Amino acid sequence: MSKVERWALWGAGITLLCSLLPLYAHAQTLGADRPQMTGSLTLAQAVQIGLRENLMIRAAQADVKAAAATTRIARSQRQPQLSANTYLTYGDAGNIFGTAPNVTPGNNQLVASQGYADQNLMFMVPVYTSGRLEQQNRAASEREQAAVADVGGVQAETALRIKEAYYRTLLAAENIRAAQARLDAAAELVKTTQALFDAGKGLEASVRRVEAEQAEAQRVLAVARNGQAKALLDLKAAMGVRLESEVTTADTLAFAPPVGSLAAQLSEAARLRPELRSARARLNAAGHQTRAIRGSQGPQIYGMAMADGLASHPSGTREGYSVGLVISLPLLDGGQRQAETAWACAQEERALAEARDLELRVANEVQQAWLDVTTAAENYRTAQSALQAAQSAYEVTALRVQNQKGLLVEQLDALAALTQARSNLAQALYDHSVAGARLQRAVGRP
Numbered sequence: 384m385s386k387v388e389r390w391a392l393w394g395a396g397i398t399l400l401c402s403l404l405p406l407y408a409h410a411q412t413l414g415a416d417r418p419q420m421t422g423s424l425t426l427a428q429a430v431q432i433g434l435r436e437n438l439m440i441r442a443a444q445a446d447v448k449a450a451a452a453t454t455r456i457a458r459s460q461r462q463p464q465l466s467a468n469t470y471l472t473y474g475d476a477g478n479i480f481g482t483a484p485n486v487t488p489g490n491n492q493l494v495a496s497q498g499y500a501d502q503n504l505m506f507m508v509p510v511y512t513s514g515r516l517e518q519q520n521r522a523a524s525e526r527e528q529a530a531v532a533d534v535g536g537v538q539a540e541t542a543l544r545i546k547e548a549y550y551r552t553l554l555a556a557e558n559i560r561a562a563q564a565r566l567d568a569a570a571e572l573v574k575t576t577q578a579l580f581d582a583g584k585g586l587e588a589s590v591r592r593v594e595a596e597q598a599e600a601q602r603v604l605a606v607a608r609n610g611q612a613k614a615l616l617d618l619k620a621a622m623g624v625r626l627e628s629e630v631t632t633a634d635t636l637a638f639a640p641p642v643g644s645l646a647a648q649l650s651e652a653a654r655l656r657p658e659l660r661s662a663r664a665r666l667n668a669a670g671h672q673t674r675a676i677r678g679s680q681g682p683q684i685y686g687m688a689m690a691d692g693l694a695s696h697p698s699g700t701r702e703g704y705s706v707g708l709v710i711s712l713p714l715l716d717g718g719q720r721q722a723e724t725a726w727a728c729a730q731e732e733r734a735l736a737e738a739r740d741l742e743l744r745v746a747n748e749v750q751q752a753w754l755d756v757t758t759a760a761e762n763y764r765t766a767q768s769a770l771q772a773a774q775s776a777y778e779v780t781a782l783r784v785q786n787q788k789g790l791l792v793e794q795l796d797a798l799a800a801l802t803q804a805r806s807n808l809a810q811a812l813y814d815h816s817v818a819g820a821r822l823q824r825a826v827g828r829p
Contacts, residue, residue, distance in 0.1 A: 420619075420628040426549050427651040429622060430631075433545045434538055434625035443530075444818050450523075450530035457523035461516045463508040464488050470501040470638060470693075473614045490689070501693035510708065517676040525668035535657030541621065546820040548618035550813050555611030557809030562604035565802040569597035572798075574790065589791050596795055636812035638763050641756045645749075652749045656827030659745060662738040669734040680720050682709045696713040709764065735811055745825065752822035759815035766811040767803070767819025772795070773804035 418436060434440060466486050471493045472478070482489040488507035509516055572593040579585030619626050652658065690704040713720060780797040783789030 397818065415625070417623060417625045420622075420630050421625045422629075423631045423633040424438065425633045426546065429549055429618065430542050430545050432624065433541050433622040437541045438623055440534065440537050440541055443534040447527070447530045447534055450527040454520070454523040454527045457516075457520045461509055461520065462508065465507075468492070468501075468503040468505060470494060470499065470503065472499045473497060488687075491660040494695060494697060495695040497696040499693070499695040500693055504690045506688040508686045509633040509684075510686050511682065511684040513683065515675050515678035515681075515683070516657065518671045518678055521670070522668045522671035522675060525664045529661040529664035529668065532657045533659035535827075536818060539657060539827060543820055543824040544621040545618065547817055548614055548621050549632060549634075550636070550816045550820070551614035552611055552618055552632050553816075554809055554813040555607055555633065556632070557636060557812070558806055559611060560609040561736050561802055561805035561809065562598060562607045564805070565798060566597065566600035566604055567601045569593060570789075572794070573597055591742040592795070594790065596798070625797045628825075635759045636816060638760075638815060641753075641819075643762055645753045648749050648753055648822065649746060650743055650828045651828065653699055653742070655829075656825075657739060659827070661735070661740075662741050666731070666734040666738050669727070669731040673724065673731050676720065676723045676727045680713060680724075685709045697720065749822070752818060752825045755818035756815070757784050758824050759811065763808070763815050766808040770801075770804040770808045773801040777801040 385749060403692075405424075420432065424432070427657055464487050466482065468482055468486070468490050470480055470492050474494075476496050477494060479491055479493055481491045481507075488505045490503055490505040492501060494501070494504065498728055557730050573590070576585055576589045576593050580587060580590050615630070616626055617632065618632075683706070686706075687709050688704065688706045692700075692702045694700040777794075777797040777800070778795045780789055783793060784794045
């Protein structure tokens with residue numbers, strides 16, 4: 384390899400390394416700008432932090448700011464406008480110069496040949512626009528209200544994500560306790576059967592059987608701890624904090640009987656659900672937009688005033704002003720405004736259909752969530768009774784085996800049944816808590 388080729392190879396390697404450095408730096412700083420949290424959090428605290436730190440909520444709030452700016456733009460069209468225009472020209476023939484782009488009100492000036500200088504002030508105020516500007520203002524205001532309602536929807540969805548992750552963490556903690564109790568019981572059985580075997584009163588097969596039970600209990604415990612760690616990661620991600628945050632959960636799964644009725648929940652959802660309020664606001668905006676386009680087909684009356692101070696080679700210097708009304712009425716536009724009206728009506732029909740479909744979907748969500756809440760309540764009571772029965776059965780079986788009136792396999796089966804009953808109760812509590820959170824989300828209750 385020649386010296387030139389070696390230098391080229393080194394250069395390519397350096398270039399590749401430099402191109403990868405930004406990617407490496409970005410990978411090292413994923414989520415580094417997020418706040419660091421430590422300590423034990425209640426569910427209410429976790430939701431409060433999430434509503435403050437979640438980035439999707441901030442994105443929705445930025446949409447509100449943009450919509451508010453759009454409303455101010457629409458309102459500005461109804462206010463007086465004033466522009467200053469300076470013309471400095473020279474030529475061998477007269478011509479027409481216009482205002483620079485995006486400056487309102489616009490002005491067109493007939494400039495004379497040779498040297499010409501003019502200072503112009505242009506004033507314009509809408510007097511009557513057949514409702515066009517008023518309806519545009521109302522449409523923009525309704526879109527702003529829709530954006531505000533969208534923030535409520537994102538907040539509700541974020542709160543639900545946080546609650547589900549929090550409840551999964553609590554469920555994992557209950558599963559860890561159940562697995563630990565099973566492991567402790569298996570460890571005690573290992574000691575007992577080993578002691579009996581050493582004393583010549585037991586079988587080696589019994590020792591190996593309880594050792595296998597202990598190993599299985601250890602595996603289940605590891606799986607439960609893994610589930611808790613993942614649920615904590617989901618919780619921190621939903622809250623919008625750094626994943627390295629050392630946070631724990633302070634609450635425990637608890638049962639709260641359902642209150643109210645399905646009819647009351649549906650009525651409350653129709654009033655509170657943010658997505659419904661957003662859809663209704665967008666429907667109103669579409670209606671105002673349709674009326675604004677129709678208003679553009681009517682007379683447009685503006686008050687105008689103009690003042691000029693000019694100097695030109697043939698005319699010398701002079702000053703002057705003009706005031707008046709400009710009345711415009713579109714007569715023939717090739718069907719443009721008719722097509723715009725048809726487009727606006729179609730958009731209004733679409734908004735109406737979407738709002739009605741959303742009402743149906745919200746009602747479906749509320750009814751399904753209500754069914755889940757009532758079913759979860761029944762399952763909790765059943766699981767609670769099953770746990771009591773499994774606990775009693777295990778105690779009786781353990782006593783019989785201790786008195787050498789029962790078989791070891793019976794005690795192991797009873798232990799497995801007791802562990803399953805504990806897990807079932809925890810699952811029932813989790814299902815009930817999640818169903819309650821989803822009902823709250825479906826209703827739109829803060």
